[in-house]
Amino acid sequence: MPTIVVDVMPKPEILDPQGKAIAGALPRLGFSAFSGVRQGKRFELTVEGEVTEDVLRQAREAAEQMLSNPVIEDVVNVEVQS
Amino acid sequence: MPTIVVDVMPKPEILDPQGKAIAGALPRLGFSAFSGVRQGKRFELTVEGEVTEDVLRQAREAAEQMLSNPVIEDVVNVEVQS
Numbered sequence: 306m307p308t309i310v311v312d313v314m315p316k317p318e319i320l321d322p323q324g325k326a327i328a329g330a331l332p333r334l335g336f337s338a339f340s341g342v343r344q345g346k347r348f349e350l351t352v353e354g355e356v357t358e359d360v361l362r363q364a365r366e367a368a369e370q371m372l373s374n375p376v377i378e379d380v381v382n383v384e385v386q387s
Numbered sequence: 388m389p390t391i392v393v394d395v396m397p398k399p400e401i402l403d404p405q406g407k408a409i410a411g412a413l414p415r416l417g418f419s420a421f422s423g424v425r426q427g428k429r430f431e432l433t434v435e436g437e438v439t440e441d442v443l444r445q446a447r448e449a450a451e452q453m454l455s456n457p458v459i460e461d462v463v464n465v466e467v468q469s
Binding site (some may be wrong): 308309312313314315327331334338339340342343344345347348349351352353359360363364366367370371387 | 388391394395396406409412413416418419420421422423424425426427428429430431432433434435441442445446448449452453454
């Protein structure tokens, strides 16, 4: 069955304490390559049947209205999983 | 600055109550195209400088050791953001 992936990230200007905590912990475990971490959400929506233009429109609307909080988050990606 | 994206999802056999709740709410808002929803996490790791093979290896190891719980989650994707 096809899957539509929706990615939601905190807006760049919004503090992300979880990401900050991870960024602080990484070097203590030997991972020194990264200067910052942001944590967001990934949703997988299962579609029965074909991914039509209407299904994609529904996914984009659901992403904006239900899967993200537009005050603090951006929908960064809505795509059919290959 | 380059960014490495890490995607983590609950294992298929693990219950996902957040995904279930979203799947139940979607039709009530008029989004009837989806038969299921799973919710996972997306991390963006910022890299200073070049993404070398060693940086990618660190990202993969951090994904397995720190960004996911291998008992209940799968790392489904580690890639440089284009």
